[in-house]
Amino acid sequence: MFKNYIKIAFRSLKKQPFFTLINTLGLAIGMAGGVLIGLYIYEELNHDNMFADADRIYRIDMDIKFGGAEIKTAETAPPLAQVARTDFPEVENSVRFRNQGSNLFRASDKTDNIKELNTTFADSTFLEFFGLDLIAGNEKTALKEVNTMVITRSAAMNHFGTIDAVGKSIILNNNTTYKVTGVLEDLPKNSFLKDYSVFMAMAGNVASREDIWGSNNYFTFIKVVPGTDMVTFQNQLDGLLEKYVLPWAQRTFPGMTAESFEASGNYLRYHTIPLTDIHLYSDSSIEMGEKGTIQNIYILSFIGFFLIFLACVNFMNLSTAHSLKRSKEVGIRKTLGSNRSQLVIQFLTESGLVAFASMVVALIIAFIAMPYFNDLAGRSIEIPFAKPWFYLIILVATLLLGLFSGSYPAFVISKFVPVETLKGSNFKSSSKWNIRSFLVVFQFGISVFLIVGTLVVFQQLDFIQSKDLGFDKEQVLIINDAYAAGDQVAALKQDILQLSAVQNATVSSFMPVPSSRSNSSFFQEGKLDQQDAVQMQTWRVDEDYIKTLDLEMITGRNFNSQSVADSTSLIINESTLKTLGVTANEALGKRVTQELDQEAPVYFTIIGVIKDFHYESLRDDIGALGLFMDRSTGSMAVKLKTADFAGAISAIENIWTKRAPGQPFDYRFMDDAFDTSYKEERRLGSIFIVFTGLSIFIACLGLFGLAAFNAQNRTKEIGVRKVLGASVTQITVGLTTDFLKLVAIATIIALPLGWFAMNKWLQDFSYRIEIGWQVLTVSALLVIVVAIVTVSYQSIKAAIANPVNSLRSE
Template sequence: MIKNYFKTAWRNLIKNKFYSVINIAGLTLGLAIGMLILLWVQDELSFDSFHTKTKNIYRVNSYLGSGSTKRIWDNAQAPVATYALKEVPGVKNAVRITHAYNSVFGYKDKLLKEENAAYTDPSLFRMFDFRWIKGDATNPFPNDQSVIITQSTAKKYFGEEDAVGKVLQQDHKDNYTVSGVIADFPDNSSINYDMLFSMNLVAREYNGKGFWKSLDSNWGNFGYTTFFEIQPGTPIKPIGEKLIRIQAKNAPWIKVNLKENAYQLQPLSTIHLYQADGTASGMQTVNIFLIVAVLILLIACINYVNLSTARSMIRAKEVSIRKIVGAQKTQLFAQFIIETVLFFGIALVFAFVLITLIMPYYNQISGKHMHLNLTDPAVWKIVSVTIIGTLLASSVYPSILLSSFEPLKALKGKITLGVGNVTFRKILVTTQFVFSVTLIIVTLVIGRQLKYIREKDPGYDRSQVFSFQMGEMQKHQDVVKAELRNQPGVEAVTSSDNKLVNNRNTTAGVDWDGKDANSSFIIHHLGIDEKFIPLMKIKLLAGNNFSGVKSDSAHFILNETAVKLTGIKKPIGKRLKLQETEGTIIGVVKDFNTASLKERIEPTVIYYEPKGYLLYVKTTGRNAAKAVAAATRLWNQYNPGFPFEYNFMDEEYGNLYKTEQRTGVLFNIFSAIAIIISCLGLLGLATYTAQIMTKEIGIRKVLGASVSSIVTLVSKDFLKLVLLSIIIGSPIAWYAMNKWLQSFVYRIDINWVIFLLAGLISVGIALITISFQSIKAAVANPVKSLRSE
């Protein structure tokens, strides 16, 4: 029986090649893109889930400031871990990680720059399940000159040789012995480094004589990602409250309001998709992509249902004859279910092929390293959910409809689908285009917002400026700057002690006249020379720039936000203390964006630092290559044996929006796919409509109807549905995009032009799709269509 069902289904598929191709193409695209998106969603949701202690691990987030300056940071100070283990009940284990400076490492004739190294505690390997290949996980750092490297890093330096015991030289000076090799960190790990060094190296930088006597007394540096393993059943909130009291006791100079402030413990499972302050920026994107996957699969299902029900009139006599010769309703239902299964089976095979072909490009766009592994149960979980869901959505109604015809009426040609069924099909077409219109509007809004953040003036001129760390050149900075300024293609040269783009240097050590003694204040700080503000074209609103004299070391410049939040009236000439430096405010500059436009402009204090480690070179644009070549020659002169690396500020600025750019590109693709699938369905329905109206069109042509009137006749019902879709989809898209834009502090307004443009695109696409069959039917010879009458 089953074999006969499949044989009949196959014959029907071959007989109606045009509709079969449309159905299979729509299902293939829907299944392939739907599964690709679901694989991406699964990957995002799986971050850090491979650790056995995931449920008991929390990241410590710092919560400092008061009022409008209140901020939550995803890092903490080094002493937090030490005191937690000693004084906080319920903290079973703690580990700190802090990023290491970029260095060049050498082994024999290999010399490579490493930008992804960190210092950590040995407890990292007791808390997390990172797989060891060689070495002793219970004693990862036998001494302070030990280094743990990943498998790919070991292969990069040592090939197939045993890496353990080999010596890597850092910056031609310090030697480190490889004490262990671990498997590469999984792609879905929030912790991901190529080299790990002992935290004792950081502790050794303190000699007990400076302001900070030791690492475990430095409460001013919030540069340590800190994780706690908490005893099961321990309340989390009291731990944060206990930590802030410990800080208040050991660092009374950091003024905190114990009622407002507390350290926040964030579950490890949430840190990839949720920011430290609880903002669900990543989760929002996951939810949007999940919705898009469902929409695309629904559009594919609607195509199948529409074409099946539309063509049910043609199959009415077939069903009636089967009933007359004894076929039961359940058997007919099973027959049509089998037909759907056959369509889906073929589409699934094509979908797997399509996924395999486009996966490399998809990974490139999405920034992932996914692959379709059909032996992976997780992959089949996605495949099963997708197939079962779409199969049920697209098979049940057509099967019930086709198996319910009354034989005698069908054979007499008196059967009709009825108003309800026609209305249902119109609802499906409208729903399909509501999805498409919504995606078009979403794509337009995302595109405009990305264009806006690319082109918005950040408050400084980043064009044609490249920067690099000076290394040994820093000791000869004046000579280097003078020589570069004389090079063709160089307009100006300046330096700073930190990056301008994405400056994360902050401190709570700031004081001024009139400051509330019980308040804390977090402020960004940046050290520059006297050429920096003119080169970057940062606007000076009041006072003066640094003049390059020795007395500038006691001068400060604030941005507008810093003046506003401190409440300093007429700031020029007022006292300001930054950490241990007492000085005077000499200038105020217009606010400038150093971070993403998703973040508000932070208060910034600028101080004079003529010997910063970062050099900025402003080029003429046309001769930028000559300027880079000149900088390369100087680099090789002062840093022989070290590779020269530089970054243009435009690229650095663009990197702030990598996630948004990828989202925009993927939405463009998904919207295009959704529109293509919708158009396939519309093409099939238009073709069917033209077929059943063949004789009516022939009669109208004989009676003198024009081609344009016939095209209008065939097209108008579809266009009405598309216009209805625009009316329904527009407010849905507006609501969704209004929510998305709220994650940006600086954003576009959603105006009527976007909806008008989306409407014109939708109508235009629908017209192009329908007109092909409409015109074909309109220009056909009426004699052929009426010959059988």
């Protein structure tokens, strides 16, 4: 019997090639989108799961409020890892990382440096802690000695041309010689360590051995014993403040107690976060790896689910629309003895065949689209064709989709009454508001929601691009690793300033784009209690920094390199004034220090106040900032005054080659570096555009199917109307209006939902747009225009048909 079902299903599908093609294509597009999004979500949810005992690994984070600043950070004090091991029996092991950013390395027998973008100090427990095996070297001893390092396979190939690198020497920043003691396989792409290529022994980091609880620069991971109650463990962590932090702080503030600390509005709280939750759930301001958000996963899950659902709805509508052509077939089958269950199985078999054909096409589409999707999403996802579970999921999903998408048409068609179908009567719904109408409303509601989301994301990105940031990021070239020029940095800057294409230049590690950051606590002269602390960023800059970035001076003056006194001068921003509780003019001449534990502390005199500028992402409020005139050679910013960027860069590179021979010339434009802060939002916007387009396309196929159904169902009515004098325009408008009502209902429902959801998304930004009526209006108009274009073809076709033919069919 089943063989007969298959044979009849093939014949039926073959007899209607256009209908089969449309159904298969619509379902395949939805399935392909679902496969791509599903694989993306799977990779995101499985971040860092590959490490040994990942379910028992936690990172200790810290929330702190002190000196007017509230900070959520993943970096903690150097002694914390050791304390965790000794004070808490639940802690089996611990490891720390001290991020070092990018550095220049070269093999000892070479003269040219190679830049490694992500390097870190790591404790000797690193490899054992995460269950990592070395390609070469001993995991237990590789990071025990000072000036030793473990490098990845890629780094070994870059520096030595072979993975046989153990025992060889590498020179760091033309200064310190390290011995390679291990070669590690490149780390997985969905791990927080994926970008790191060099792990240096923590033994060489002097600060890591200091008993300082106020310097937070170390990522601390712990591995707990099986069965540990993390709620109880968290309560024990709360005791660290009184046991260790306050006794250390009392060296500077003898009278400080937990009560006085909290009474002044301050707090310090340690808490844990599971390793596998860090990527999506961490709210820390600093991370070792690229951070995603669970909100984006929810959004993509929503898009993926409804993309598939829309494809199924499209199948239902098209199948139902086509059912009229098969009404006589159903009538004959029932007359000859077929029962309803047999008919249901027959039609479900057809939908199953279409679903399997669609899945094959979907996998082909997904395979072809995967490289483009990876570019779009910034990932390295692969379709796991070698994994048996993948085929099992695909098989089950296809069966479920086939049953789901075919169930409604199967039960509707099998319900036809033989007498009426053989007589030629059309099947009519008992209600004007039926399930097909509901499905169209649902389809277009989702489309309107996605359109609103797309417009809001891009409006926010446009707002970010066009907002006055308080500094000039246009035509500013950042030369990375200026320190590679050694004692020639000053000469390098002067040579560059001689170029006609250059307006100004400044040397500093601190830029208002992703770069070096440093927070410190300062105290006004005469106000040395802990409640008077001022927490602010401390940036070391030269005298040309303010001019190069076109920062606005509110009052006071800029630094003067000829003035010895300016080595202890300070320029603050407006936000620092709020923390100090003074006006700009009152701030001039005030002195601050951070050396409360010194007999003769160094005081810095405020000589100027600059207007606030956005040195952090627009997600964050502008915090207190202090500029100090000091040497910091991490990078050089060059303000260009020419449109010939290629010529200017070439001239600067020639100077670099002269002043820093053998060093890599690495540069970026400040506006591009600024844009990288919002790459997740850009990716989300691009994904929104693609899948919104697909959802609209699928929704239009469904509407097209319903329009065809409606036109067929009202053929005689249209014929009678034309005989009685109705014009083509009147009939077309009448048929189109029916569907526009559904689209209008969908729009009315979806607009407030889209507004609410995107307002929640915008809450992540301290500086954001307001969703205006224009966004909602454009979304509504766009979907209405698309609906009119989709329906008009069937409506016009039905309106211009010869009424004689339609009436003769009676």
